[in-house]
Amino acid sequence: MTQxxxxxxxxxxxxxxxxxxxxxxxxxxxxxxGADSLIEAMPASMEGSPGGIEITEDGGVVxxxxxxxxxxxxxxxxxxxxxxxxxxxxxxxxxxxxxxxxRWRQALDGLRVLWVGVRCDAKIAAGRExxxxxxxxxxxxxxxxxxxRGVVYDLxxxxxxxxxxxxxxxxxxxxx
Amino acid sequence: MTQxxxxxxxxxxxxxxxxxxxxxxxxxxxxxxGADSLIEAMPASMEGSPGGIEITEDGGVVxxxxxxxxxxxxxxxxxxxxxxxxxxxxxxxxxxxxxxxxRWRQALDGLRVLWVGVRCDAKIAAGRExxxxxxxxxxxxxxxxxxxRGVVYDLxxxxxxxxxxxxxxxxxxxxx
Amino acid sequence: MTQxxxxxxxxxxxxxxxxxxxxxxxxxxxxxxGADSLIEAMPASMEGSPGGIEITEDGGVVxxxxxxxxxxxxxxxxxxxxxxxxxxxxxxxxxxxxxxxxRWRQALDGLRVLWVGVRCDAKIAAGRExxxxxxxxxxxxxxxxxxxRGVVYDLxxxxxxxxxxxxxxxxxxxxx
Amino acid sequence: MTQxxxxxxxxxxxxxxxxxxxxxxxxxxxxxxGADSLIEAMPASMEGSPGGIEITEDGGVVxxxxxxxxxxxxxxxxxxxxxxxxxxxxxxxxxxxxxxxxRWRQALDGLRVLWVGVRCDAKIAAGRExxxxxxxxxxxxxxxxxxxRGVVYDLxxxxxxxxxxxxxxxxxxxxx
Numbered sequence: 001m002t003q004x005x006x007x008x009x010x011x012x013x014x015x016x017x018x019x020x021x022x023x024x025x026x027x028x029x030x031x032x033x034g035a036d037s038l039i040e041a042m043p044a045s046m047e048g049s050p051g052g053i054e055i056t057e058d059g060g061v062v063x064x065x066x067x068x069x070x071x072x073x074x075x076x077x078x079x080x081x082x083x084x085x086x087x088x089x090x091x092x093x094x095x096x097x098x099x100x101x102x103r104w105r106q107a108l109d110g111l112r113v114l115w116v117g118v119r120c121d122a123k124i125a126a127g128r129e130x131x132x133x134x135x136x137x138x139x140x141x142x143x144x145x146x147x148x149r150g151v152v153y154d155l156x157x158x159x160x161x162x163x164x165x166x167x168x169x170x171x172x173x174x175x176x
Numbered sequence: 177m178t179q180x181x182x183x184x185x186x187x188x189x190x191x192x193x194x195x196x197x198x199x200x201x202x203x204x205x206x207x208x209x210g211a212d213s214l215i216e217a218m219p220a221s222m223e224g225s226p227g228g229i230e231i232t233e234d235g236g237v238v239x240x241x242x243x244x245x246x247x248x249x250x251x252x253x254x255x256x257x258x259x260x261x262x263x264x265x266x267x268x269x270x271x272x273x274x275x276x277x278x279r280w281r282q283a284l285d286g287l288r289v290l291w292v293g294v295r296c297d298a299k300i301a302a303g304r305e306x307x308x309x310x311x312x313x314x315x316x317x318x319x320x321x322x323x324x325r326g327v328v329y330d331l332x333x334x335x336x337x338x339x340x341x342x343x344x345x346x347x348x349x350x351x352x
Numbered sequence: 353m354t355q356x357x358x359x360x361x362x363x364x365x366x367x368x369x370x371x372x373x374x375x376x377x378x379x380x381x382x383x384x385x386g387a388d389s390l391i392e393a394m395p396a397s398m399e400g401s402p403g404g405i406e407i408t409e410d411g412g413v414v415x416x417x418x419x420x421x422x423x424x425x426x427x428x429x430x431x432x433x434x435x436x437x438x439x440x441x442x443x444x445x446x447x448x449x450x451x452x453x454x455r456w457r458q459a460l461d462g463l464r465v466l467w468v469g470v471r472c473d474a475k476i477a478a479g480r481e482x483x484x485x486x487x488x489x490x491x492x493x494x495x496x497x498x499x500x501r502g503v504v505y506d507l508x509x510x511x512x513x514x515x516x517x518x519x520x521x522x523x524x525x526x527x528x
Numbered sequence: 529m530t531q532x533x534x535x536x537x538x539x540x541x542x543x544x545x546x547x548x549x550x551x552x553x554x555x556x557x558x559x560x561x562g563a564d565s566l567i568e569a570m571p572a573s574m575e576g577s578p579g580g581i582e583i584t585e586d587g588g589v590v591x592x593x594x595x596x597x598x599x600x601x602x603x604x605x606x607x608x609x610x611x612x613x614x615x616x617x618x619x620x621x622x623x624x625x626x627x628x629x630x631r632w633r634q635a636l637d638g639l640r641v642l643w644v645g646v647r648c649d650a651k652i653a654a655g656r657e658x659x660x661x662x663x664x665x666x667x668x669x670x671x672x673x674x675x676x677r678g679v680v681y682d683l684x685x686x687x688x689x690x691x692x693x694x695x696x697x698x699x700x701x702x703x704x
Contacts, residue, residue: 017307023571024306029580029594031569031602041559043551044485052557066557070614074559077609086601127341130200131193133396161337165303199395205404205418207393207426217383219375220661228381242381249438250383257429262422309572369659376658479693482552483545513689517655 002114002175003082005030006090006104008151009118010143011059012129014159014167015091018118021168022089026175031081034091038074042067059138061095075107082111093143098150114175117148117156118167124160178290178351179258181206182266182280184327185294186319187235188305190335190343191267194294197344198265202351207257210267214250218243235314237271251283258287269319274326290351293324293332294343300336354466354527355434357382358442358456360503361470362495363411364481366511366519367443370470373520374441378527383433386443390426394419411490413447427459434463445495450502466527469500469508470519476512530642530703531610533558534618534632536679537646538671539587540657542687542695543619546646549696550617554703559609562619566602570595587666589623603635610639621671626678642703645676645684646695652688 005022009015019032039046039053046052051064082088094100101115120128122144129140155174157167181198185191195208215222215229222228227240258264270276277291296304298320305316331350333343357374361367371384391398391405398404403416434440446452453467472480474496481492507526509519533550537543547560567574567581574580579592610616622628629643648656650672657668683702685695 017304020309020572021303021307024573029571029574029598031598033569037565037569041561041565043554043557044548045552046557070557070559073609073612073614076612077605077607077614079605080608081601081605084601084604086598086605124339127197127339128193131197131340133196163300163303164307196396200397202395205395205398205422207422209393213389213393217385217389219378219381220372221376222381246381246383246438249433249436252436253429253431253433253438255429256432257425260425260428262425262429369656372661373655373659476691479549479691480545483549483692485548515652515655516659 001112002087003111004078004088004090004108004113005116005171005175006092006108006113007116007118008092008094008101008147009120010093010125010140010145010147012125012132012134012140013118013120013144014128014164015118017164018157018159018167018171019089019091021165022171025165025168025172028087030087030089032089032091033074033078035093036091038071041074042070055136055139057138059136059140059142061093061139063095072107075104079107079111094147094151095143097146097148100147101151114155114171115151115153116171117151117153119148119156119158119160120144121160177288178263179287180254180264180266180284180289181292181347181351182268182284182289183292183294184268184270184277184323185296186269186301186316186321186323188301188308188310188316189294189296189320190304190340191294193340194333194335194343194347195265195267197341198347201341201344201348204263206263206265208265208267209250209254211269212267214247217250218246231312231315233314235312235316235318237269237315239271248283251280255283255287270323270327271319273322273324276323277327290331290347291327291329292347293327293329295324295332295334295336296320297336353464354439355463356430356440356442356460356465357468357523357527358444358460358465359468359470360444360446360453360499361472362445362477362492362497362499364477364484364486364492365470365472365496366480366516367470369516370509370511370519370523371441371443373517374523377517377520377524378439380439382439382441384441384443385426385430387445388443390423393426394422407488407491409490411488411492411494413445413491415447424459427456431459431463446499446503447495449499452499453503466507466523467503467505468523469503469505471500471508471510471512472496473512529640530615531639532606532616532618532636532641533644533699533703534620534636534641535644535646536620536622536629536675537648538621538653538668538673538675540653540660540662540668541646541648541672542656542692543646545692546685546687546695546699547617547619549693550699553693553696553700554615556615558615558617560617560619561602561606563621564619566599569602570598583664583667585666587664587668587670589621589667591623600635603632607635607639622675622679623671625674625676628675629679642683642699643679643681644699645679645681647676647684647686647688648672649688
């Protein structure tokens with residue numbers, strides 16, 4: 001039985017919607033954590049500071065060593081939550097592609113993980129970014145392909161033509 | 177040239193996304209007002225009070241006379257904004273169907289209005305409600321059909337299989 | 353009997369809290385509109401665009417002609433709402449001091465207006481800006497004094513040592 | 529050197545503002561977690577469900593076994609984050625008073641913890657609840673006293689007459 005579901009996809013690919021649907025359809029209560037909630041837990045000054053996380057005008061993201069150090073400690077904490085009985089959905093953006101997955105593989109070593117790729121056509125994702133009214137535009141297009149480079153999945157869903165709830169049902173069926 | 181675009185559709189039919197895309201694709205800056213921003217402008221006590229607006233457990237909405245009085249004054253104000261040169265997108269939920277449209281017709285009398293129906297399959301809208309994580313579930317399904325009853329449109333869009341941005345482009349093309 | 357209450361004060365001076373308390377203590381339902389809700393009604397592209405509204409790195413605000421044109425139409429609309437029976441709280445930041453008040457005076461001509469200054473010590477306001485976690489820091493300090501320059505009030509409240517609710521009660525007592 | 533700062537106080541006592549100020553004034557980057565972020569991580573269905581967390585009409589809060597199980601696993605995870613080098617601010621509401629503290633004491637056993645009580649006069653907190661526009665009123669008054677019953681602190685701050693930033697500075701001075 002799966003203990004951790006890792007969802008990887010670019011900005012505006014539809015991960016958050018799938019997470020909420022997953023939490024609604026999975027029979028047990030799962031906790032969800034991700035890049036957004038980690039940033040929320042950090043000092044506001046981390047955003048835009050060297051060593052922290054910087055977002056460039058064209059939607060690029062640069063991650064520094066201070067951010068990475070906290071992220072590592074946080075990931076170890078998530079593993080403990082799982083060992084203590086919680087089941088967890090991790091919602092992340094593998095900015096480094098295969099290398100990001102490798103980091104997570106090491107962190108989650110020994111746990112039963114379901115790796116899920118959340119794809120969305122770059123142009124469609126860019127349109128949804130506009131529809132969401134996000135201030136930084138360009139992220140969706142910049143990340144759509146690159147985050148999947150070299151990443152290996154147990155399951156891939158594509159929100160281009162499939163609703164969040166349907167994607168969630170497919171994932172839940174595999175999470176057993 | 178259109179002065180007011182009225183979008184009517186049920187909860188979770190995708191109106192807000194279309195509005196943001198419309199504001200992005202229309203060449204001039206348009207202001208947007210709607211049921212949500214009106215409620216935001218009202219005292220918090222209006223929600224859940226008799227005479228105000230009450231949301232039932234199954235997602236029904238009951239509107240009282242105090243709410244209606246403020247709504248009427250607000251609609252007259254929007255008309256003045258248009259006469260003063262602003263172009264406006266109104267995003268509403270015609271809970272009363274044709275009767276609601278009749279109220280807007282009277283309020284907007286003399287202005288060039290484009291009436292747009294925003295449809296979404298009830299089951300799909302309900303799934304998107306889950307994906308958004310709204311606390312009150314049931315609204316999407318309850319409103320999907322009823323808000324269009326007897327309403328006459330210049331244009332209808334359907335978000336079931338069409339992206340917000342594409343819907344917005346079709347509307348913008350008609351708004352001239 | 354007052355028809356419009358205009359609150360003027362710098363960023364983080366506590367206007368929003370006073371507005372919500374005012375709506376709670378005033379016997380009738382009042383609508384509230386302000387700089388924030390106006391920006392919310394505009395296209396996202398207005399922020400950061402020349403002609404629209406630009407926020408400089410040190411918290412300065414530059415307003416352009418496109419923004420002003422929509423603002424004027426919007427203010428005329430608010431007047432109509434009042435003439436149609438609504439009572440309105442306007443919550444604004446007089447970036448131009450006396451000149452901003454003059455613009456509002458012309459717009460609201462013929463209505464019974466209560467002019468309220470919301471003051472807060474610049475250092476205290478800057479601390480509350482930090483406590484709110486706003487991304488743009490510096491606005492509170494930059495605006496604390498300048499927005500009151502040359503402005504004439506019926507009543508002034510100071511949130512430095514007075515709670516929002518108490519300020520609201522003092523204002524409500526004068527609004528009759 | 530302190531590894532964990534635990535802030536305990538009732539709803540609307542000002543904990544969140546103090547946390548953001550603490551993150552701004554502490555020289556190192558601290559992560560913050562609390563009751564709100566935990567609920568955010570849970571399925572939406574946890575709220576209002578038996579076994580989860582239920583909020584009564586008068587602002588009471590009832591916590592069930594499903595919620596407690598996830599909370600326990602989550603607290604163990606936080607401990608691991610600290611052992612992995614992160615420093616953490618926990619922002620909680622000790623609904624059970626001394627008993628809640630005892631649960632945290634066991635969870636945080638072996639770590640250097642600074643226990644901080646965040647007090648606010650019940651009437652003032654109730655006024656701030658109104659100013660924040662929270663939908664559920666009554667929580668502030670209901671929790672103001674009871675959450676401190678039997679709890680032992682290293683430091684107490686009182687937001688009734690003291691700004692968040694000043695409280696944060698006092699705490700930071702003790703956290704070393």
